[in-house]
Amino acid sequence: MTSFVFRFTVFKNVYIMSRALIKQEIDGALVDNFVITKVKELLKDKPVRIEKFIEHPITYGVALGQNSSKMARCLRHFKTSYARKVWEAIRINLQPVMLFVTH
Numbered sequence: 001m002t003s004f005v006f007r008f009t010v011f012k013n014v015y016i017m018s019r020a021l022i023k024q025e026i027d028g029a030l031v032d033n034f035v036i037t038k039v040k041e042l043l044k045d046k047p048v049r050i051e052k053f054i055e056h057p058i059t060y061g062v063a064l065g066q067n068s069s070k071m072a073r074c075l076r077h078f079k080t081s082y083a084r085k086v087w088e089a090i091r092i093n094l095q096p097v098m099l100f101v102t103h
Helices: 014-022 033-038 069-081 083-093
Strands: none
Touching: 014 033, 069 083
C-alpha cells in the first residue's frame, strides 16, 4: 500500500515558490493563472510543467482603506459604467498558460 504525505506551505511570493519548484524542494504547487502569467518567462526553460487546470470562477477584489467611501463610490460607478474596459484590461494582462501533460 502506498501512502502520501501532503505538506501545505504558503510562500511569501511567487518567486520563492518558483525557486522551490525548480530546485525540487517541493513536488508541486497550486497557483492562480494570473500569478503564473507573471512568472511564465522564469519557468519556460525549466523542468516544470502544468499538469492540470482546475476550472473555477474568478473573483477579483479591491482593498480600500478606512474612510474611503468616496473612492468606493467611484470604483462602483466605474465598474458599472465601464465593465467591459475592466474585463478587457484583465484579459489583455492575463496570458493563458498551455497545458502540458506527460504520462
